[in-house]
Amino acid sequence: MSSKHLIEYEHASPEVRAVFEDIMATRRVDQVNNFWKALARHPETLRRTWESLKEVMAPDGALDPLTKELLYIAVSVTNNCGYCVASHTAAARKAGMTEAMLGELMAVIGMANETNRLAVGYRVPVDAAFEE
Amino acid sequence: MSSKHLIEYEHASPEVRAVFEDIMATRRVDQVNNFWKALARHPETLRRTWESLKEVMAPDGALDPLTKELLYIAVSVTNNCGYCVASHTAAARKAGMTEAMLGELMAVIGMANETNRLAVGYRVPVDAAFEE
Amino acid sequence: MSSKHLIEYEHASPEVRAVFEDIMATRRVDQVNNFWKALARHPETLRRTWESLKEVMAPDGALDPLTKELLYIAVSVTNNCGYCVASHTAAARKAGMTEAMLGELMAVIGMANETNRLAVGYRVPVDAAFEE
Amino acid sequence: MSSKHLIEYEHASPEVRAVFEDIMATRRVDQVNNFWKALARHPETLRRTWESLKEVMAPDGALDPLTKELLYIAVSVTNNCGYCVASHTAAARKAGMTEAMLGELMAVIGMANETNRLAVGYRVPVDAAFEE
Amino acid sequence: MSSKHLIEYEHASPEVRAVFEDIMATRRVDQVNNFWKALARHPETLRRTWESLKEVMAPDGALDPLTKELLYIAVSVTNNCGYCVASHTAAARKAGMTEAMLGELMAVIGMANETNRLAVGYRVPVDAAFEE
Amino acid sequence: MSSKHLIEYEHASPEVRAVFEDIMATRRVDQVNNFWKALARHPETLRRTWESLKEVMAPDGALDPLTKELLYIAVSVTNNCGYCVASHTAAARKAGMTEAMLGELMAVIGMANETNRLAVGYRVPVDAAFEE
Numbered sequence: 001m002s003s004k005h006l007i008e009y010e011h012a013s014p015e016v017r018a019v020f021e022d023i024m025a026t027r028r029v030d031q032v033n034n035f036w037k038a039l040a041r042h043p044e045t046l047r048r049t050w051e052s053l054k055e056v057m058a059p060d061g062a063l064d065p066l067t068k069e070l071l072y073i074a075v076s077v078t079n080n081c082g083y084c085v086a087s088h089t090a091a092a093r094k095a096g097m098t099e100a101m102l103g104e105l106m107a108v109i110g111m112a113n114e115t116n117r118l119a120v121g122y123r124v125p126v127d128a129a130f131e132e
Numbered sequence: 133m134s135s136k137h138l139i140e141y142e143h144a145s146p147e148v149r150a151v152f153e154d155i156m157a158t159r160r161v162d163q164v165n166n167f168w169k170a171l172a173r174h175p176e177t178l179r180r181t182w183e184s185l186k187e188v189m190a191p192d193g194a195l196d197p198l199t200k201e202l203l204y205i206a207v208s209v210t211n212n213c214g215y216c217v218a219s220h221t222a223a224a225r226k227a228g229m230t231e232a233m234l235g236e237l238m239a240v241i242g243m244a245n246e247t248n249r250l251a252v253g254y255r256v257p258v259d260a261a262f263e264e
Numbered sequence: 265m266s267s268k269h270l271i272e273y274e275h276a277s278p279e280v281r282a283v284f285e286d287i288m289a290t291r292r293v294d295q296v297n298n299f300w301k302a303l304a305r306h307p308e309t310l311r312r313t314w315e316s317l318k319e320v321m322a323p324d325g326a327l328d329p330l331t332k333e334l335l336y337i338a339v340s341v342t343n344n345c346g347y348c349v350a351s352h353t354a355a356a357r358k359a360g361m362t363e364a365m366l367g368e369l370m371a372v373i374g375m376a377n378e379t380n381r382l383a384v385g386y387r388v389p390v391d392a393a394f395e396e
Numbered sequence: 397m398s399s400k401h402l403i404e405y406e407h408a409s410p411e412v413r414a415v416f417e418d419i420m421a422t423r424r425v426d427q428v429n430n431f432w433k434a435l436a437r438h439p440e441t442l443r444r445t446w447e448s449l450k451e452v453m454a455p456d457g458a459l460d461p462l463t464k465e466l467l468y469i470a471v472s473v474t475n476n477c478g479y480c481v482a483s484h485t486a487a488a489r490k491a492g493m494t495e496a497m498l499g500e501l502m503a504v505i506g507m508a509n510e511t512n513r514l515a516v517g518y519r520v521p522v523d524a525a526f527e528e
Numbered sequence: 529m530s531s532k533h534l535i536e537y538e539h540a541s542p543e544v545r546a547v548f549e550d551i552m553a554t555r556r557v558d559q560v561n562n563f564w565k566a567l568a569r570h571p572e573t574l575r576r577t578w579e580s581l582k583e584v585m586a587p588d589g590a591l592d593p594l595t596k597e598l599l600y601i602a603v604s605v606t607n608n609c610g611y612c613v614a615s616h617t618a619a620a621r622k623a624g625m626t627e628a629m630l631g632e633l634m635a636v637i638g639m640a641n642e643t644n645r646l647a648v649g650y651r652v653p654v655d656a657a658f659e660e
Numbered sequence: 661m662s663s664k665h666l667i668e669y670e671h672a673s674p675e676v677r678a679v680f681e682d683i684m685a686t687r688r689v690d691q692v693n694n695f696w697k698a699l700a701r702h703p704e705t706l707r708r709t710w711e712s713l714k715e716v717m718a719p720d721g722a723l724d725p726l727t728k729e730l731l732y733i734a735v736s737v738t739n740n741c742g743y744c745v746a747s748h749t750a751a752a753r754k755a756g757m758t759e760a761m762l763g764e765l766m767a768v769i770g771m772a773n774e775t776n777r778l779a780v781g782y783r784v785p786v787d788a789a790f791e792e
Contacts, residue, residue, distance in 0.1 A: 005254070006257075034256050034257055035247070035251055035256050038255075038256045039250060039254070041254070041366075042363075042364075042366070042368075042370065042371065044367070044371070044451070045250070045371045045374075048451060049246070049247065052243060052246075052444055052448060053247065056240055056243045056444075057240070057243075061232075062230060062232035062236050063233055063236045063237065067202065068236075068240050070195075070203060071202060071203060071206045071237065071240045071241065071244065072240065074203045074206040074207050074210075075206050075207075075210050075241055075245060075248065076244060076248055077645050077648050078206075078210040078645060079245065079248045079249075080344050080648050081248040081251055081252055082651065083251040083256050083257075083258055084244070084247065084248050085648065085649060086258050086262040086651065090262045099702075100193075100194035101194045103702025103705055104188075104200075104702075105649075106649045106702065107188045107704070107705045107708075108188055108189070108195070108203045108204065109203065109207055109646075109649055110188075110642040110646045111184060111188045111642065112203065112207035112211075112216070113207060113211065113641040113642055113645045114184075114638040114639065114641055115167070115181065115185065116207065116211045116216050116608075117211075117606060117638050117641045118170075118171060118638045119167055119170075119215040119216050120213055120605050120613065121601070121634045121637055121638075122137070123137075123170075123613060124167050124215050126218050127165050127166050127218075127219070129165075130218040130221070131218070174627075174628075174630070174632075174634065176631070177631055177635045177638075180635075180712055180715060184708055188708075205385070209381050209385040212384050212477060213608060214384070217384065231437065231438075232438075234437075234438070235437060235438025235440070235441055238382055238385045238386065239438065239440070239441045239444075241382075241385055242378040242379070242382045242441075242445070245377040245380070245381045246374040246375065246377055246378035247374070248344075249341050249342060249373050249374050250373075250374045252341050252344050252346070252349065253337070253341040253349060253369075253370045253374075254370065255350065269519075270520075270521075297523050297525075298520050298521055299511070299515055299520050302514075302518040302519075302520045303514060303518065305759065305762075305763060306759075306762070306763025306764075306766065306767065308583070309514070309766060309770075312580055312584075312767075313510070313511065313770070316507060316510075316580060317507055319572070320503045320504055320576075321504070321507075325496075325500050326494060326497045326499075327497055331463055331466065332500075332504050334459075335470045335501065335505065335508065336508045338467045338470040338471050339471075339504075339505055339508035339509060340508060340512055342470075342471050342474040342475060343474060343508075343512045343513075344740050345516055347521075348511065348515050350522050350523075350526040350527070351526055354525070354526045364457075368452075368457050368458050368464075369459065369467065371452045372452055372453070372467045372468065373471055375452045375453075376472060376475075376480070379431070379445065379449065379480065380471065380475045380477040380480050381475075382431070382445065383431055383477055383479040383480050384477055384479075386401070386434040387401075387434075388434045388479050389402075389430055389479075390478065390479055390482050391429050391430050391482075391483070393486070394485070394486045469781070473777050474777060476607060476776075476780050478783065481780065481783060495569065498570070499569060501781075502570065502573060502781045503573045503576075505778075506573075506577070506777050506778045506781075507774065509773045509777045512773070513737050513738060513770050514769075516737050516742070517765075517769055519742065519745060519746065533782070561787050561789075562784050562785055562786070562787050563778070563779055563784050566778075566779075566782040566784045567778060567782070569782070573778070580774075581771055581775065584767045584768055584770075584771045585771075589760075589764050590758060590760035590761045590763075590764050591730075591761055591764045591765065591768070595730065596764075596768050598723075598727065599731060599734045599765065599768045599769065599772065600768065602735050603734050603738050603768075603769055603773060603776065606738040606739060607738060607773065607776045609776040609779055610786065611779040611784050611785075611786055612772070612775065612776050612779050614786050614790040614791070618789070618790045626722060628721075628722035629722045629723055631722075632721050632722050632723045632728075633723065633731065636716055636717070636723070636728050636731045636735075637735055638716075639712060639717075640731065640732045640735035640736060641735060642709070642712075643695070643713065644736055644739045644741040644744050645739075646698075646699060646705070647698075647741055650665070650698040650699065650701070651665075651698075652694050652695050652743050653666075653694055654694070654742065654746050655694050655746075655747070657750070658747055658749075658750045659746070
């Protein structure tokens with residue numbers, strides 16, 4: 001996609017700027033990622049997505065921020081989203097992911113994808129014990 | 133799949149029994165799940181899969197056992213594997229997952245799947261900053 | 265893939281040329297997309313795929329051409345097919361998709377992917393009312 | 397999943413009841429689907445998901461309600477979400493989907509999935525013309 | 529789906545009956561599978577799908593019928609299509625798949641899904657040698 | 661991903677070198693692919709993945725090496741893994757895949773993806789005959 005489809009802050013409407021500013025303030029960065037510049041093409045989607053993400057990834061939940069970023073990577077790898085793998089790997093590093101954690105993360109993602117297919121391929125019936 | 137495709141311990145070969153026994157000893161349970169009884173149809177796959185899973189999910193890694201189970205659920209939900217969602221949700225509860233954690237886990241999985249598609253749909257170019 | 269794997273009209277067999285000509289005549293364009301030049305490596309697949317697509321995307325059906333292109337984008341985004349997202353977004357614009365429609369399309373695709381995973385993650389039983 | 401994981405209105409908290417009531421009022425029905433009863437286990441996710449869906453599926457957008465339901469089905473089929481296919485097929489019928497439309501919808505979804513894989517399998521390079 | 533959505537031969541139109549008869553004659557069976565009875569709801573899709581499948585799965589190609597059935601299973605498992613796994617596993621057995629082959633098939637499918645994710649997760653750049 | 665994330669033989673630890681050497685000896689090549697250089701970031705995953713792959717893809721099984729490579733491609737295309745499609749297409753050619761085989765392979769993969777979705781979209785119930 002050419003960069004003309006990315007809405008830069010200086011060319012953004014007040015509505016879009018307000019979201020960009022909240023993203024930058026919440027994340028303590030001075031620039032938003034291309035993802036947000038692309039969503040800005042549809043301001044309602046930009047606003048709604050940011051509000052939802054801000055709520056879901058909030059640091060004060062039952063799961064800590066690093067765990068949430070690792071989960072995001074697991075989904076993104078399984079969905080084969082190159083952009084998302086790149087952006088959330090960067091975010092996970094910021095949140096404290098070490099090289100050893102990354103290695104185990106990839107190992108778990110790989111194994112889960114393998115055993116998922118084995119369970120489907122053999123059409124394994126659900127154990128009664130799992131149906132609490 | 134009818135239950136005749138599941139290999140029960142009493143009808144298993146010594147090779148299969150040895151794997152079943154290691155699973156039960158490692159997990160401190162007195163029964164293996166249907167997944168393993170199905171894999172037992174191909175003893176090499178049973179052995180290799182168990183050895184790999186045992187190594188990957190070992191409790192002494194950089195990621196703790198609960199985090200690994202949550203990651204397993206994230207992959208299983210994204211792959212839409214009903215058996216795997218059921219079995220790993222049960223495993224995660226054993227490892228300490230609370231109802232609040234489950235709620236946040238599902239919220240993160242849902243959001244990640246949503247934003248993955250938005251990134252693909254808008255064909256967002258990867259930020260230079262992510263290419264360390 | 266290097267361009268040598270794309271079969272250009274001038275180097276194509278009569279069988280392939282006939283399909284290319286039908287594509288160009290049907291779509292009123294003077295060039296076929298790379299997709300067809302790649303399929304031309306296997307003339308039977310080229311012919312069969314074009315005949316099927318021509319029938320399925322025919323303009324006189326119960327669904328109008330723009331709706332069909334939007335559906336094509338929804339599938340392509342969910343499958344994460346970059347080529348397909350690019351080509352069908354271009355086709356949808358030709359068929360009348362506005363920027364506002366694109367924005368809502370992406371929003372629906374995103375939400376559907378999110379709620380799909382929530383339904384799977386919570387293993388929601390199908391309502392009796394849906395089983396007419 | 398056993399029905400005890402579904403939160404019925406009579407056992408719901410005021411927060412959950414308020415969302416259920418808004419769903420029933422908006423959709424003019426006297427019962428919410430199992431999907432919402434499952435999400436009610438995590439009230440924040442219930443509220444956020446409903447608010448987002450309500451906004452995205454609003455009837456006054458650039459895409460009409462039937463088109464949105466068809467898109468929802470296309471995503472749900474591609475993701476292989478049984479619950480979602482059942483619920484959105486029912487919703488699409490309510491919104492006016494005829495049997496002929498359903499037939500064409502399935503045909504388009506099938507073709508899109510086929511050509512998506514052909515594009516990936518042949519690693520087709522994106523046409524310059526698509527990169528406006 | 530209730531059985532009333534399946535079109536039985538005795539209630540089928542002449543157009544649908546003709547396809548059913550060709551399926552039965554080609555496969556030397558006296559009954560068509562539920563898949564075809566479901567497609568019969570949209571006769572054009574029934575006819576087109578059968579004609580395409582008949583051509584693609586024809587026994588005189590460069591790939592033998594058993595290999596094609598194994599490939600069908602590999603795709604169906606990866607897409608998590610329960611119906612398709614069941615029907616093509618039955619078809620593969622008819623075509624000569626042994627229990628040992630099934631075991632290796634599942635092992636390959638599992639490994640491929642694992643290494644696919646590792647390649648995506650580590651964002652491995654394509655080797656120059658693969659770009660002939 | 662920049663090349664600095666790929667571990668070259670000359671900079672590798674003895675543990676990684678041993679795996680690289682076994683890969684090169686087994687495959688009779690004088691260089692390992694980028695995939696292995698990337699996995700080398702986590703030596704345990706490199707070793708375990710190679711050992712598993714070596715066992716699963718061993719040439720003396722019930723399925724011949726070419727069939728296994730074709731299956732690998734079928735999974736990789738369905739998962740939309742660009743790297744994997746490129747590397748296993750190259751491997752399949754080495755194992756004897758002809759252009760005609762490649763054409764039929766893609767045709768089967770395409771059809772399987774199409775009919776998988778039709779089975780899901782119509783929610784086809786599994787035939788009693790498949791449940792041996």
